[in-house]
Amino acid sequence: MNSKHPSKPMAELYREGRKHFIELVPDGGARLDALFHTAPGLGELAVGVVYGHLQSRPGLDPRLREAATLVAIVAAGMTGPPLSVHFKTGMASGLASGEMVELVTQASAFTGFPRAVATADQLNRLFEEAGLVSPPPPTPREVTLAFCESVRKGRAPIRVSLQIKRLLRQAERLSAQATSARNVIVECFDDQQAIPIVLIYFEVEAEHVVSIRLFKEQ
Known part of the structure; x- marks a missing residue:
């Protein structure tokens, strides 16, 4: 199988991975230095593989890759630094905070409740440290689907154009x-069609849809 970095030495992958990690986590450099102070070689391997190689593979988008990683962490019972x-x-x-909680809930059915509960206990601390609302608001997808259902029933929570109302109701x-x-x-579909007739782009804040944009083929 071809890879994006078939021949890059580990040192170069580590430099790229460290740079990427610091872009994601503002204090990432200090965190890595502290975590791998005693075992810098392990840090080079771990950061080089995870953030230098895996994160740059084009097969998954960053959200899906992190979702898969979070579920794997729950499955392995790793409630320390990896989590x-x-x-x-x-x-x-x-990833939204509510999506992370939903991932842990989903994983519990397959990894066992003890590991999921241990993760939930750690999430309490992580939410508090990050200043996040706990429990989190519904996921953006959940908020959007509830909004669409309200529009389809004639009870739009906010002002919606007549065109978008019609499209949501007729889909x-x-x-x-x-x-x-x-x-x-x-995506809005007509009956028996595999290609959507229109795409509608929603912006969500907490529990509310705050803006809607319509994308339609000309």
Whole structure:
């Protein structure tokens, strides 16, 4: 299998990974130095592989890659530095706080409740340190789908254009995909169509949709 870095030495991958980590976590350099003070060689391997190589692979977007990493951390029962580090990099990569909690809840059915509960206990501290609302607001996708359902029932929570109202009401089905901690794209489908007739872009703050934009093929 081809890789983006087939022949780069570990030292170069480490430099790239460290740079990427610091871009995600403002105090990342100090955190890495403290974490790997006694075992700098381990730091070079870990940072080089995870943030120098894996994070640069084009097969997954950063949100999905961090989501997969968070679930793997829960499955392995790692409630120490790996969880706290990827809690921060997950937020920096566009995961909403509610999405992180939803991922832990989803993982609990497959990893076992003891590990998920241990993770939840650690999340209490991480949420407090980050100044996040606990429990978090609904996920952006959940907020958006609830908003769309209200519009389809004729009870728009905010001012919505007649065109968007009509499109949401007439669509046979909707498909929603969060693209960041604040943005969701909703695809509107007619019956039996595989290609959406329109895309609607939602911006979410906490529990509310705050703006809507329409994308339509000309």
